[in-house]
Amino acid sequence: MHHLLLRSIAPLLMAAPLACVAQAQGKLLLTGGVSSIDGAAGGGLSPWALTGSYATAGQIGATAYLTRLPVQDYGFTGYGAAVAFGERAELSIARQDLSAGATGAALGLPGLRLKQTILGAKVRLGGDAVLDADTWMPQLALGVEYKHLDAGGLAPTLSALGAKRQGVDVYLSATKLFLAQSTLVNLTLRATRANQNGLLGFGGTASGSYSLVPEVSIAYLLNKQWAVGVEYRVKPDKLNPSILGDALREDDWKDVFVAWAPNKHVSLTVAYVDLGGIVPGVQPRRQRGVYGSIQFAY
Amino acid sequence: MRSARRLWRAGALALLMGVGAASIAGAADDGLYRALGGEEGIAHIVDGMIDRAYADERIKRKFDGVNPKALKESIRKQFCQLSGGPCVYDGETMAKSHAHLALDKADFNALVEDLQLAMDAQRVPFAVQNRLLALLAPMHRDIITR
Numbered sequence: 074m075h076h077l078l079l080r081s082i083a084p085l086l087m088a089a090p091l092a093c094v095a096q097a098q099g100k101l102l103l104t105g106g107v108s109s110i111d112g113a114a115g116g117g118l119s120p121w122a123l124t125g126s127y128a129t130a131g132q133i134g135a136t137a138y139l140t141r142l143p144v145q146d147y148g149f150t151g152y153g154a155a156v157a158f159g160e161r162a163e164l165s166i167a168r169q170d171l172s173a174g175a176t177g178a179a180l181g182l183p184g185l186r187l188k189q190t191i192l193g194a195k196v197r198l199g200g201d202a203v204l205d206a207d208t209w210m211p212q213l214a215l216g217v218e219y220k221h222l223d224a225g226g227l228a229p230t231l232s233a234l235g236a237k238r239q240g241v242d243v244y245l246s247a248t249k250l251f252l253a254q255s256t257l258v259n260l261t262l263r264a265t266r267a268n269q270n271g272l273l274g275f276g277g278t279a280s281g282s283y284s285l286v287p288e289v290s291i292a293y294l295l296n297k298q299w300a301v302g303v304e305y306r307v308k309p310d311k312l313n314p315s316i317l318g319d320a321l322r323e324d325d326w327k328d329v330f331v332a333w334a335p336n337k338h339v340s341l342t343v344a345y346v347d348l349g350g351i352v353p354g355v356q357p358r359r360q361r362g363v364y365g366s367i368q369f370a371y
Numbered sequence: 372m373r374s375a376r377r378l379w380r381a382g383a384l385a386l387l388m389g390v391g392a393a394s395i396a397g398a399a400d401d402g403l404y405r406a407l408g409g410e411e412g413i414a415h416i417v418d419g420m421i422d423r424a425y426a427d428e429r430i431k432r433k434f435d436g437v438n439p440k441a442l443k444e445s446i447r448k449q450f451c452q453l454s455g456g457p458c459v460y461d462g463e464t465m466a467k468s469h470a471h472l473a474l475d476k477a478d479f480n481a482l483v484e485d486l487q488l489a490m491d492a493q494r495v496p497f498a499v500q501n502r503l504l505a506l507l508a509p510m511h512r513d514i515i516t517r
Contacts, residue, residue, distance in 0.1 A: 099476060130477070201511070206506075252501050255501045297497070
């Protein structure tokens with residue numbers, strides 16, 4: 074079975090470098106980031122100021138990804154695509170699907186799946202994350218994520234909690250590769266009302282206003298193809314308190330990751346992710362798991 | 372009063388220019404120069420980079436009419452000085468020598484990749500490669516004109 078899989082993938086991986094000559098391939102390997110779970114280019118959890126794909130000025134590039142993150146009591150699947158216009162602008166679309174497992178059953182909703190569609194747009198305001206090696210100036214980008222949640226059977230509960238079904242996140246990212254140290258640092262500031270990134274709606278009765286939360290990624294480049302790093306995403310906690318007390322308290326997200334880009338057409342990211350509590354009132358365990366993501370670039 | 376302020380400003384400007392000149396001149400010591408293999412190592416790296424560039428479909432046309440030997444000699448001196456070696460680069464500025472080529476970022480990055488491959492062939496460790504690239508990268512502002 075594995076032998077067959079390898080035989081079918083191997084020609085793709087080997088043919089890719091030949092196809093590269095004709096494509097929009099103007100950026101250095103790994104400098105398009107990977108696909109974050111909201112669809113924008115960056116790390117796994119957060120959008121960065123880098124634009125996706127390998128398109129640089131005068132080129133148009135596209136990426137598509139599939140991500141799986143099974144944790145103890147839930148299963149997360151994400152997939153989407155993005156288009157980059159040079160290194161100036163990026164548009165993305167993403168779908169997220171969280172299967173609620175036993176928690177759904179406990180809430181009287183067996184088989185509950187929370188599904189979200191995210192439309193993203195990002196504009197690079199200035200700076201060059203890689204080439205501005207003689208200044209402290211980072212690459213800066215402003216982004217917007219319009220999120221629409223299909224809560225299935227949970228919709229009435231979210232209404233009762235005062236959580237809306239759609240919301241908009243706005244973020245500012247600053248990304249810099251400290252070349253002489255082979256280290257990339259990203260800081261994202263996100264204005265959001267999303268509960269669990271939007272999977273539990275937006276805002277709540279007790280707290281309907283926007284929060285400004287920071288997200289940090291640090292990556293070390295081992296060589297042209299491999300990078301390792303960590304991410305930390307502070308989360309707002311707008312459904313705590315709620316009419317259910319602190320049952321919907323949420324935690325920050327964090328991970329440790331490894332990314333591999335064998336060529337400019339495919340990259341693989343594996344991470345160990347800690348999502349903290351998800352509906353801890355029903356399921357108190359910290360949700361941790363191994364994240365796998367594959368991205369194709371054209 | 373006004374002349375004192377002017378004196379301070381002139382002094383601050385001179386200090387900044389001195390610092391700027393020092394960073395443009397490259398590494399304060401010759402650690403990077405030695406890590407790149409000294410005169411011989413840099414010669415191999417530059418030869419490898421230019422040989423690859425002349426064969427690189429993406430950018431080879433940009434080198435039409437340019438004498439590769441003279442180009443290699445010029446770049447060798449530049450890399451030597453930049454990395455803290457005992458050379459003085461007395462060639463043309465980056466702006467003047469590249470202005471007529473209408474280079475874009477893809478062209479610039481293509482040459483960077485050829486340089487990376489040349490350093491890979493010389494077994495220069497990745498972290499050391501990036502130290503050299505960090506000194507070269509700011510030149511993109513004078514080299515990219517499109």
